[in-house]
Amino acid sequence: MPNHAPHGFARTERVSGQIRRDLAILIRDRVKDPRVGMVTLLDVEVSKDFAHAKIWFDVLQADQGLDAQTALNHAAGFLRRELGHLLKLRMTPALHFFYDDTQSRGNALSVLIDRAVASDQHPQEDAATDTDAP
Known part of the structure; x- marks a missing residue:
């Protein structure tokens, strides 16, 4: 047992x-x-x-x-x-x-990822407004 x-x-x-x-x-x-x-x-x-x-x-x-x-x-x-x-x-x-310091490093990495995602989204929005122009 x-x-x-x-x-x-x-x-x-x-x-x-x-x-x-x-x-x-x-x-x-x-x-x-x-x-x-x-x-x-x-x-x-x-x-x-x-x-x-x-x-x-x-x-x-x-x-x-x-x-x-x-x-x-x-x-x-x-x-x-x-x-x-x-x-x-x-x-x-x-x-x-x-x-x-794993949590601190993880938080810093999350901030970097969020910034990268945000910067990737802005060029797409700018391109969309350029194609809408006459």
């Missing part, structure tokens, strides 16, 4: 989700470093032995991403200790923060 986790979630996925929720609150309420600012946690990946957790995040202002990464990795020990009080695990994973 296969050993399935309830609701199709593996334990590492459940723990990752809980770490993400708890870290979001801890970062918002307890981290006072001004370099952190408005951080959005995008994903948490916990190793199978629960020794390490990789946390990907984004920031509101893209130019502050690397500063926020430095600050969060500096606060990782404090956050790990606080997280240990909240989680019911034998061992709290070491936290490793990574700035993920």
Whole structure:
């Protein structure tokens, strides 16, 4: 008989989700470093032995991403200790923060595509008005 986790979630996925929720609150309420600012946690990946957790995040202002990464990795020990009080695990994973600017790059790409589409549509409109002239 296969050993399935309830609701199709593996334990590492459940723990990752809980770490993400708890870290979001801890970062918002307890981290006072001004370099952190408005951080959005995008994903948490916990190793199978629960020794390490990789946390990907984004920031509101893209130019502050690397500063926020430095600050969060500096606060990782404090956050790990606080997280240990909240989680019911034998061992709290070491936290490793990574700035993920995929959304920012995606938004910039969307703007470029929109501009290209708009510039393609304008020559067609100009050509249509030229053929209508007597």
